[in-house]
Amino acid sequence: MSIADTLTELETRAAALLDDAEDAEALETARVEFLGRKGALAGISKEMGRLTPEERAQVGRLLNGVKQNLEARYETRKAGFERAALDARLAGEWLDLTLPAPGPRPGRLHPLTQIMRELEDLFTSLGFAVVDGPEVETEWYNFDALNIPPAHPARDAQDTFWMEDGHLLRTHTSPVQVRAMERFGAPLRIIAPGRVFRNEELDASHEHTFYQLEGMMVDRHVSVGHMLYFMKSLLAAIFGREVTVRLRPGFFPFVEPGFELDIQCLLCGGKGCPVCKQSGWVELLPCGLVHPNVLRAGGLDPEEWNGFAFGLGLTRLVMMRYGIDDIRHLAAGDLRFLRQF
Amino acid sequence: MKFSYEWLRELVPGLDVPPAELTARITMKTAECEGVESFAPWLERVCAARVIEVTPIEGSHNVVARIDAGPEFGERQVVCGAPNCRTGLVTAYVPAGLSLGSRQIRRALVAGHDSDGMLASGAELGINRDAEGVLELPQDTAPGTAVAAPDWVIEVDNKSLTHRPDLWGHHGMAREVAAFSGLPLKDPVDLTLVPAAGHEWTVEIEDFAAAPRYSALVFENVTVGPSPAWMQARLEALDLNPISNIVDVTNLVMAELAQPMHAFDLDKLHGKKIIVRHAKEGESFAALNGESYTLAPRHIVIADESGAIALGGVIGGAGSAISAGTTRIVLESANFDAATIRKTSSELKLRTDASMRFEKAQDPVNTTRALARAVELFQDVSPGIRLVGGLIDAWKPAPAPAPIELPLDWLDQKLGLAVPAERVRAILESLEFRVEEARPGVFAVHVPSWRATKDITIKDDLLEEVGRVIGYAEVPLEAPLQPVRRPWVNRERLYHHEVREMTAAQGFTEVSNYSFVSEEMARRFGFAPDDHLRVANPISIEQGLMRLSLLPGMHRCVTENAKRFDEFRLFEIGSEIHKRAGALPDEIPHFMAALYRKQGDGSAALLELKRLADCLLPGAAARPAEARGYEHPARSAEVVWRGETLGRLYELHPALLEAGRAAVLDLDLRKAFEMGPEPKRYTPLRRFPGSSFDLSVVAGLRVLAGDLIASIRAATGECCDAVEYLYSYRGQPLAEDRQSLSFRITVSAADHTFSNEELTAIRNGVMDALRAQGFDLRA
Structure with missing residues (x-):
């Protein structure tokens, strides 16, 4: 072979x-x-x-x-x-992926924090500074500087926690208006979100501790028309849709003229429903042109400067947004509540 | 404050707007209305009836009454249980088929007799609070005529009236309605009814600042009895309790003109002089409400020769009250300083219809107007009453305030709407401001006395008057023109938000606790109550102190959630409030995280929180510290970052929990923020690979790994890149009081890779150094 x-x-x-x-x-x-x-x-x-x-x-x-x-x-x-x-x-390495995964999940931010952050971002984008003020305030900043002299009946409306040293727990975020004018002068655009206190009995709709957001714009020649425009844009951003607003007279000593701003009910579109008590309108926030005495208290000349201010109830906004029926949940620290946000 | 719709219509003739619409307009133009409710709509059909004959029913307190109910109803038979039901009585008849609120009146057999409708008491009709018997009407009331008229009651939010003294009476609100409806306003007052000539009684005011005016009239031949049903109904609609004709007139005038009044029984007064003075220290005063008050000089009293007869601006005295036998009265119409009344009323916890009005700064001019109106009404309700003499008056009128200059271009600019001068004038004049042209384009506006006490002082106040009457819906929206400018950045707040997000990402959920703690809570954690800022007027003991630590609140959250969850992570950012003498307290923002586990010995939780600290403050170290009372005695450390102590890491003392363990991390966020992030600096990457070797160090049980790492690092010197803890070991062959801790040391050089010989030399050097410190080394 x-x-x-x-x-x-x-x-x-x-x-x-x-x-x-x-x-x-x-x-x-x-x-x-x-x-x-x-x-x-x-x-x-x-x-x-x-x-x-x-x-x-x-x-x-x-x-x-x-x-x-x-x-x-x-x-x-x-x-x-x-x-x-x-x-x-x-x-042989078959794995049951329906098994629960171990380890902690991200926690939740408090719903008030979430709404505050959202509004802070919104206002920052509009050129506003975010300013803080103390929880314990002087009588001067909380009342006198805001054109609420001693014995003014408006002091009745705000049940005040007094400290033994004569200071008080701020009853609104408005004192930051004056602190901000002193600190930054004019022109000025600020918001001041924060904790405020009223000496009230606790129930499903009343808290002694809640959150507000104060807003203020000071410039030359600020008008009611400017304020209306601004509020409408702001509320459209907050609610994520166009809103119809109206102003009616409201008395707050630190603004003149003072207004209650209503928005047309977002639920019924103004036709009337239980939420708006059939009126078609929901009272949303007090606002107004800054009173000359308040500008003076902040060291500004009211003949040269003026502005508008408003106060947004953050606690109420959170409750409205999520349909929370009991204000006490917010401070209860109950995880069954907090984990929903 | 409640307003009668019909009354407003009487004062604004021609007003033809339904109640709900009027309510909405008042809300839009003047003040916030809380609602409008129908008042006693049944009065439309209730009529006067005369009792013709009464027949007792045996065995019953009821009687059968035959009545004449006028042309529409004719003669009817009703069964009546009222003790005053008698022949000849003229009373109120409610026909069958009518409902009195929730009560349906039907034709029925009562005590065996046909009852076609019913006779009603004032309380049943809702026109007064008398339920003792059926309503007694004047004998000359014709059967079939209406007893009183139904109405609508508009409720206005008192808070929206605090600046408007004039709106505490119907006439003031009617002026508003007339102005925004373009209708004339009727003035119910005829001032000619008050003769100027004085009286033998005189008035003396001690302090015109506290009591600017005191006016009075004296009447005789007074008959005291019930006021007419229409007047009672009107008062009842407004929640003003009908009492007697004289008192009812004072209340009606108050409700109409916002001027509180008071009638004294002249025969119960002493002397012929009314003195308005400060109370004496400790002066005691018995008030109409049956209470007795101890007064002080800051309170104003109305006094006669013998003492206080009224607490000025608040309440009348018991001793001089009108009674059934009163025949002569002194009618007071005075004015008091708002702040004085407010203080008196809040101090004595006595809020009355009078004090509520005076504390809004009433108009001193109004006193005589109210007297004139009362004179007219008295004649109706107390026939034969005679005015004795004329006006008794003490008053130092304040000079009229200067007119307010209102530049029209300023008004247009601030409103954002061009308003023709004539429209501005018309609006202001409809509200009874007097308008003059100071110079072209500038009005000089005279404020009417009832708006001048406090309400309107500057041009901005006039802007509001014009704006609200026009209606803000007319103001066009206009974007504010603002220079582009980057706002000041609140870095501290942003830092807090970063901390929140980082912490939440690590599994922690945010809570928001109160700024208050109770004394008991403070004590439980070993905080001295006296170190806290105290609340002077807490509603409950829960709010007694301002928190000095977030721990009590966090502890509450942990114990509450531990009832439902076996493991959870919480955190809070909030202020500790530290009191400072003579200054506002120091509010220090703190961060607190807590990790709770029902099972286990708690050590893993502490290390997890240490990792959280390291995430928030990169490189943070825990340095064992003496435990505080609320801390686990052997598990407590200070958190040190870049040489500064920033907080504590500890396990909560297990005795503070019913079950399980909780680790806590507490950081001073202000300090952390002020230190700022570590500056970032670039170091060139090493070109030569590093080498590593392991060491096991035998040490005592309480020797700290952190200390060993520091020693190793120091002994390794400059070439040391990292010292990594690997594990620890106890047991054979080690002695019982020894542990072995293993580390991996990584070293490198900038210019070459270490040779084996070099590595051995480094390793030996480290071992020698450790041995020199008394440690053994295992292979």
Whole structure:
């Protein structure tokens, strides 16, 4: 039998063994037998020395062809076995992804914080500074500077917590108006969100501690028309839709003229429903042009400067937005409540 | 304050707007109305009837009454249980089919007799509070005529009237209605009814600042009895209790003109002089309401020779009250300083219809107007009454305030609407301001006396008058033109928000506790109550002190939630309030986080909070500290950041919890904010890889890993990149009082990679240093 015939026969046998190997081990045995350093092909190439140069070239080409063929078969089968082994291993790693995931989840920010942040961002985008004021205030900032002198009946409307040292808990965020004018002068655009206090018995709709947002713009030539425009834009941003507003007279000593601003009921669109007590309007916030005495208290000349101010009840806004029926939830710290926001 | 719709219509002839619409207009133009309610609508059908004959019913207190109920109803038979039901009585008949509120009147058999309708008491009709018997009407009342008229009652929010003394009477509100409706206003007062000639009685005012005016009239031949049904109904509609004709007139005039009045029984007074003076210290005063008050000089009394007969501007005295036998009266119509009355009334906790009005600064000019109106009404309710002499009056009129200059361009600019001069004038004049042209484009506006006491003093006040009558719906919206300017940035507030977000991201939920703590809460945590700022007038002991720590509130949240949850994380940002002598307290923003677990020994929670501290203050260290009373005695540390102590990390003393463990982190946010973030600086990346080796140090049980890390770091020197804690071990073969702590030390050089020899040298150096400090090292 010629070498060529031997090669052909060997190729057939080896191909069958490689192709039919049952597992990676049998494949490896076949590889060693034929393709290994001491394998059948190596044996044949050793015998090539006995051939004539012509034969050698011919057999050499033949040998290379067989070798490449067998190596390719080997690689294909090897990859197949490796894939199968990996598949088998991974199949064993089956995981029940319906299992609950361990570890803490992000906590929630208090709903009041959330609404404050939202409004702070909104006002900042409108060029307003966000200013803080103290919870414990002087009588001067809380009342006198806001044109509420001692014995003014308006003091009755705001049941005040007094401190033993003669200070008080601010009854509104309005004292920040005067503090801000003193600090920043004019022109001025500020909001002051924060905690305020009224000496009231606690029930589902009354709290001794709640949150307001004071707003103030001071400039030359600020008009009622400016205020209306601003309020309408602001409320459209807060409620995420166009709102219809109206002003009616309201008495607050620190503004003149003073207004109650109503918005057309968002629930019934003004037709009348239980929420707006059939009136079509919902009272939303007090506002007005800053009283000259308040500007003076803030160190500004009312002939040169004027402005508007408003007070937004944040607690009420939160309750309206989420339909919260009991104000006491807000300070109760109950996770069943807080986790809803 | 309640307003009668029909009364307003009488004062504004031609007003033809339904009650609900009028209420809405008042809200839009003048003051906030809380609602409008129908008053005694049944009065439309209730009529006078004469009792023709009364037949007793055996075995019953009821009687059968045959009545003449006038042309419409004719003769009827009713069963009546009232003790005053008698032949000849003229009373009120309620026909069957009518309902008195929720009570339906039906034709029925009562005590075995047919009763076609009923005879009604004043209380049943809702026109007074007399339920003793059926209503007694004057004998000359024709059967079939109406007893009184139904009405509508408009309720206005008192808070929206605090600046308007004139709106505490119907005439003032009628003026508003007339002005915004473009209708004339009727003045119910005829001043000619008050003769100028005085009287033998005189008045003396001690302090005109406290009591600017005292006017009075004397009447004789007075008959005291019930006032007419229409007057009682009107008072009742306004929640003013009908009492007697004389008292009812004073109340009716008050409700009409906002001028409180008081009638004294002249025969119970002493001397012939009324003295308006400050009370004497400790002076005792017996008031009409049956109470006795001890007064002080800051209170004003009306006195005669023998003593106080009224508490000025607040309430009359018991001793000189009108009674059934009164025949001569002194009728007071006075004016008092608003602040004085407000103080008196709040000090004595005595708010009356009079004090409520005087504390709004009433108009001194109004006293004689009220007297004139009373003269007229007395004649109706007490036939034969005679005025004796004329006006008794003490008054030092304040000079009329200078007119207010109202530049029309200023008005237009501030309103944002061009209003023609003539319209401005018309509006102001409809409200009875007197308008002159000071110079072109500027009005000089004279304020009427009833608006001049406090309400209107500057041009801004006039702007409101014009604006509200026009209606703000006419003002066009206009965008304010503002220079582009970056607002001041409140970095501290933004920092708080960052802390909130970071903390929430770590699983903590925000709570918002009160700024108050109770003494008991403070004591429980070892805070001395006297260190706190105290609330002088708390409603409950829960609000007695201002919080010095967020802990009591947080503790409450933890214990409440522990009833429902086995594990949770909470945090709060709020102010600690530290009192300072002679200044506002120092409000220090603090951060507090709490981690509660019902199971376990609590150590993992503490380390989790330490990680939170490290997230908020990168590189923060915990330095063991002496435990405070509320802290676990062996688990308490100070939180140190860049050399500053910023707060504490501790486990809450387990005795403060019913079950489970709570770790707490408390940080001073002001200090943290003031220190600011660590400045960022770039260091070139090392080009040569670092190498690491592990060491296990054998140490005593209370030796701190943090100290060992510091020692290792110091011993390793400049080439040290990191010292990482790996684990600790106790047990064989270590002695019982020993633990082994393992660390991985990473080192590198800027210019080469350490060779094995170099690494060994470094490692040996560290080991030697540690041995020198008394530590053993394990392989």
